[in-house]
Amino acid sequence: xxxxWHAVSAALIGALLAASPAVAQQQKLKIGFITTMSGPQGxxxxxxxxxxxxxxxxxxxxxxxxxxxxxxxxxxxxxxxGVQLANEMLQKxxxxxxAGVIWSNVMMAVAPVVNGAGKIMVGANAGASPLAGAxxxxxxxxxxxxxxxxxxxxxKYLQDKGVxxxxxxxxxxxxxxxxxAGLKRYYKGRIVDEVYTKxxxxxxxxxxxxxxxxxxxxVFVFYPGGMGIQFVRQYVxxxxxxxxxxxxxFTVDETTLPALKETAVGQYEARFWSPDLKIPASEKYVxxxxxxxxxxxxxxxxxxxxxxxxxxSAVRAVKGNVKxxxxxxxxxxxxxxxxxxxxxxxxVNHHPxxxxxxxxxxxxxPDGVEMQIQQKAFAQHKDAYYQDCKMK
Amino acid sequence: xxxxxxxxQLLNGVQLGVxxxxxxxxxxxxxxxxxxxxxxxxxxxxxxxxxxxxxxxWTGSYPLGVALGLAGxxxxxxxxxxxxIRPLYSRDxxxxxxxxxxxxxxxxxxVAIVWGRASLxxxxxxxxxxxxxxxxxxxxxxxxxAIIAVGLAVAATLWYVVARTRLGMLIRAGASNRTMVAAxxxxxxxxxxxxxxxxxxxxxxxxxxxxxxxxxxPGMGELILIQVFVVIVIGGIGSIRGALVGALIVGIxxxxxxxxxxxxxxxxxxxxxxxxAGPALASMLIYLLMAVVLAVxxxxxxxxx
Numbered sequence: 032x033x034x035x036w037h038a039v040s041a042a043l044i045g046a047l048l049a050a051s052p053a054v055a056q057q058q059k060l061k062i063g064f065i066t067t068m069s070g071p072q073g074x075x076x077x078x079x080x081x082x083x084x085x086x087x088x089x090x091x092x093x094x095x096x097x098x099x100x101x102x103x104x105x106x107x108x109x110x111x112x113g114v115q116l117a118n119e120m121l122q123k124x125x126x127x128x129x130a131g132v133i134w135s136n137v138m139m140a141v142a143p144v145v146n147g148a149g150k151i152m153v154g155a156n157a158g159a160s161p162l163a164g165a166x167x168x169x170x171x172x173x174x175x176x177x178x179x180x181x182x183x184x185x186x187k188y189l190q191d192k193g194v195x196x197x198x199x200x201x202x203x204x205x206x207x208x209x210x211x212a213g214l215k216r217y218y219k220g221r222i223v224d225e226v227y228t229k230x231x232x233x234x235x236x237x238x239x240x241x242x243x244x245x246x247x248x249x250v251f252v253f254y255p256g257g258m259g260i261q262f263v264r265q266y267v268x269x270x271x272x273x274x275x276x277x278x279x280x281f282t283v284d285e286t287t288l289p290a291l292k293e294t295a296v297g298q299y300e301a302r303f304w305s306p307d308l309k310i311p312a313s314e315k316y317v318x319x320x321x322x323x324x325x326x327x328x329x330x331x332x333x334x335x336x337x338x339x340x341x342x343x344s345a346v347r348a349v350k351g352n353v354k355x356x357x358x359x360x361x362x363x364x365x366x367x368x369x370x371x372x373x374x375x376x377x378x379v380n381h382h383p384x385x386x387x388x389x390x391x392x393x394x395x396x397p398d399g400v401e402m403q404i405q406q407k408a409f410a411q412h413k414d415a416y417y418q419d420c421k422m423k
Numbered sequence: 424x425x426x427x428x429x430x431x432q433l434l435n436g437v438q439l440g441v442x443x444x445x446x447x448x449x450x451x452x453x454x455x456x457x458x459x460x461x462x463x464x465x466x467x468x469x470x471x472x473x474x475x476x477x478x479x480x481w482t483g484s485y486p487l488g489v490a491l492g493l494a495g496x497x498x499x500x501x502x503x504x505x506x507x508i509r510p511l512y513s514r515d516x517x518x519x520x521x522x523x524x525x526x527x528x529x530x531x532x533x534v535a536i537v538w539g540r541a542s543l544x545x546x547x548x549x550x551x552x553x554x555x556x557x558x559x560x561x562x563x564x565x566x567x568x569a570i571i572a573v574g575l576a577v578a579a580t581l582w583y584v585v586a587r588t589r590l591g592m593l594i595r596a597g598a599s600n601r602t603m604v605a606a607x608x609x610x611x612x613x614x615x616x617x618x619x620x621x622x623x624x625x626x627x628x629x630x631x632x633x634x635x636x637x638x639x640x641p642g643m644g645e646l647i648l649i650q651v652f653v654v655i656v657i658g659g660i661g662s663i664r665g666a667l668v669g670a671l672i673v674g675i676x677x678x679x680x681x682x683x684x685x686x687x688x689x690x691x692x693x694x695x696x697x698x699x700a701g702p703a704l705a706s707m708l709i710y711l712l713m714a715v716v717l718a719v720x721x722x723x724x725x726x727x728x
Contacts, residue, residue: 071640071643203706226685227702229702233633233638233647234636234637236438237682240432244428257638257640260637264637264638268552268564268566268636270562270564286541290543290640291544
């Protein structure tokens, strides 16, 4: 059969012409979300993406009332890949706003690109100090924290508790040193030794033997991801769990608990959020997340969920006119949305002023072992860098 | 007190050394006999850890998990040899590096698809969890002692197989002169598959022993592989004895460096300088050692060539 091609194409063109005014009226919102999906750290990206999808579900796939498309990018933990993704999202996909990013070094590269293009960047994890201080930008917001706030909270707790003879261990790189600096900003007791271990180290038996010989009263460590799993397992196998309490930041969380299970019991962590936080918005998020995905969300997920809700509040405030960047920024500064951390205010550097808690891994919960809030370490805490921010 | 500390660190070094040896033994045979650069050896280590962990959870039995993990690594190793490695023997090293690097990516993604990207939960049976008092005032984890025992037993068995059996004779002959062995009518293809498979099983053994102390996650093999190559370079390519000595040297030097370099430096230079230089120097100690060995004996300590 021979199709009347001219008739078909004429009809198609007609249909397209008829449809286009409607398209112009009903604007679409595009969000670019950069995270890490591949490699060993991909588990954090999974927590984040699942949380973004959950937020979209709950908003009926309409962020701020606009049909929404989220474009995900995998930075492979590399700053150059992050910049490439950001450029592609801005120029090819014409995203209206960007969010995500796990790593501080990726964020240091990506944020200037996004802000330079006049678009808002909502950081959902990375907490690079320069972006909270001297290099702050009115188009940059964070729904997480600055890197050293969690160790500051741990330092405050240890100081208040009067702990002496603390043994400090961290990975030997900039973030490791920043974490220890944050701890020492509030902890003024005696430090037995500071040990920095090399990148990618798997076996800590030599360090643990040295640690035991020094006989400290408490141990503070910073070992994110797989390193944390290795360190905690080996610490427990060395029989030290019941002898010397282990305090940490970014080491035991819902991304590593499934691998650690009962090995984690007794671990202390400091964080701004935990799945057991008794705040309606947080409880709603945790319950919906567990129901949809069958596992417990982490703070990485909570921050990403929060980023989408923050964007939602801003788009609503400008009535869907996302080109009104000033209006969006003004709306975001109000932080007028049901945040998983409870009501809060942004500081002048667009970083949250928020509470921090001391958590302990205990038996119980749907996974057998869960993090439980013990007490508040900080109320309404501000990061140490906002005074260097000359935004206002 | 200090003697006990040094003794314990020595034990730690030996334990790290035997782990490295299990990896290095297979890799050095493959490199020496088949003249094949196998970057995917770390992937086989990972496969061993994953299969053993999965088998343990499935059967609920530790020995059965270990047995299935070992058998699995052997089968996967032989399958990899037959399907991917065979066409590579005649190619140059760059092609081998590219292909086996591809295998790393393949296996990392495969385990991520099957088991997810999150690290797996592993546990030990009760009888491996405790500690023993070796010297007064020093307690050592039983599991670490078990690793040392298994590693030394494997070393002894390997020595026996290589030095006293017909298979070992063929392996040694293959390492010295491959063409001659083939010309004498030995089925070199089968020998290659067997050697590669047993190398994979040894890597799998290292992986499944590493599971409960390290983290079972995609990409876990690459973290240990670099040290294993250092061991082979120091020990000499193709030599089991070299692999054992090299692994023990690397394990002990690395451990001692991490433990004592900072305090020792602190007595020589200012403590603040030692604070910065200690960890930096400790992390490059084995590479410095390798450089020295390469300068003095370019073929390694126990080279067959």
